[in-house]
Structures are given as C-alpha cells and as structure tokens.
Amino acid sequence: MSISESSSGPRTLRRGLAVLAALRDHGSTGLSITDIARLTAIQRPTIYRLLAALLDAGLVLPVPGTKKYQAQWATRPNAPTPDPRVSQALPSLKRLAERTGDAVFLVVRDGDNSVSLHREIGSYPVQILATYAGKRQPLGVGSGGMAILAALPNPVAHGIVERNSEYLDEYGGMTPHEMLRLIENTRSRGYAVVGNHAVRGALGVGCALLDPQGNPMLAISVTAIIDRMPALRQREIASWIHAELASLSLRGA
Numbered sequence: 001m002s003i004s005e006s007s008s009g010p011r012t013l014r015r016g017l018a019v020l021a022a023l024r025d026h027g028s029t030g031l032s033i034t035d036i037a038r039l040t041a042i043q044r045p046t047i048y049r050l051l052a053a054l055l056d057a058g059l060v061l062p063v064p065g066t067k068k069y070q071a072q073w074a075t076r077p078n079a080p081t082p083d084p085r086v087s088q089a090l091p092s093l094k095r096l097a098e099r100t101g102d103a104v105f106l107v108v109r110d111g112d113n114s115v116s117l118h119r120e121i122g123s124y125p126v127q128i129l130a131t132y133a134g135k136r137q138p139l140g141v142g143s144g145g146m147a148i149l150a151a152l153p154n155p156v157a158h159g160i161v162e163r164n165s166e167y168l169d170e171y172g173g174m175t176p177h178e179m180l181r182l183i184e185n186t187r188s189r190g191y192a193v194v195g196n197h198a199v200r201g202a203l204g205v206g207c208a209l210l211d212p213q214g215n216p217m218l219a220i221s222v223t224a225i226i227d228r229m230p231a232l233r234q235r236e237i238a239s240w241i242h243a244e245l246a247s248l249s250l251r252g253a
Contacts, residue, residue, distance in 0.1 A: 030068030092244035107144030114145030143206030144221035150186035191238035
C-alpha cells in the first residue's frame, strides 16, 4: 500500500474528482496547490498525493514555467521528447529502487527551482509518492534539490534561498534559516538528508553528480518513511547513490 492510497477508496475518489473539477473550471490558466486547497477545502499534503496519482494517470499536467497545474482531458497529439538524462540514469534508478525497496527520484536544477524528471517505485509496501515527474519546487526543499543547492557556491546558493523565501513556508513551514542550516549540514556530511515537506513522516537522502568544474548536473534521491531511515541506513543509501553517480560520470552523463 502506498501513502497516496492510504485513504478509503470512495473518499479518495471524491477528493480526486473535486481537484479535477477545480482544475477543469480554470482551464489552461491552472491552479497552484494553495489555490486548490482554498477552492476544495482539502489539506495541501492530501492535494500533493492526489496530484501525484492524477499526474501518473495523465489527467493533470504541470503548467510550464509556473507552479500551477491544469486538467488534461485528452491525450496530447505531440508528446514532448524524453529527456536524455532519464534514459542515461534509468538503469541506476532501477537498481537503487530494487536495492532499497523505496522510491527513487532523478532531480535537476531549473533556475531557482528543482524539477523531478523521473521516479522509480520500490517493492516496500509503503511508498512515498508525493514527488513525481514534472514537479517543480523551490531548490532545496527536497533532498535531491538540497544536494544540488549545497553544491553551488555560497553567493549563488544564498541568493536562491533569499529569492525563494516567500514560498518556503508552503513546504511544511520551512524557513530560510533552516534551509541555510541544511546546506551546511549537507556539505559537511557529503549528502543531503531532508524531511519530506509534502508528506509528514517521510525522509529523503540525496546526492548530486558534479561536472569536472564542480558544478551540479543532477541529483538522485531515495525517500522512505522515517522508520526506515535511521542514520546508519542513511549513510548506506548515500554510498549506494554515490556509486551509481560515479558510474554515470564514467558513462559521460
């Protein structure tokens, strides 16, 4: 059973339909998470889980260049070209999902945001599905994004945190001060450890792949329920991610 399926069927269905109806009524303009919560009276963590399922089903799409979503009622005639980074990293993502049993994510930077390119689901009965392909959020909110953010020079990283400061509270009450502390922790530890701010009780471990100049190219993260993430396992998972990133680097990713 995944966290996104933990509610009773009829109630979850009604909530999902309410989200779809709200998005339908606003057409291509789309709605943000905050907008959907206001219109449907559904709590934001639940909306994240519903959107994850609706995105997977192709019923909802992100509005490009925004933090909004829109309903998608028909199959798009011209599907976007798959990102080559996904095909390059896919064997690593699958191995990590099989090895850990948990959800694995491929994340890249887009300006001040992180974008999830792909996720692989593990075999453990409870999966963290709040993040999905195409999801954008402030860089550093998730463990993959934090690994990228911490790899940037201080002036760049601090500038990103400052520009995103007005949005951070939407993610579990994250603050700029906490974000800066996580950056320092990530640098000293060598990998990011971040509680999932969309789903309570979840924790992610993320590591970044750097180019020869030390610039972050992408990150891979593994997210699970906190009970599965004691400190020893966090280190173990980080070592597995680092090994996969090293193989990607050798292949020229």
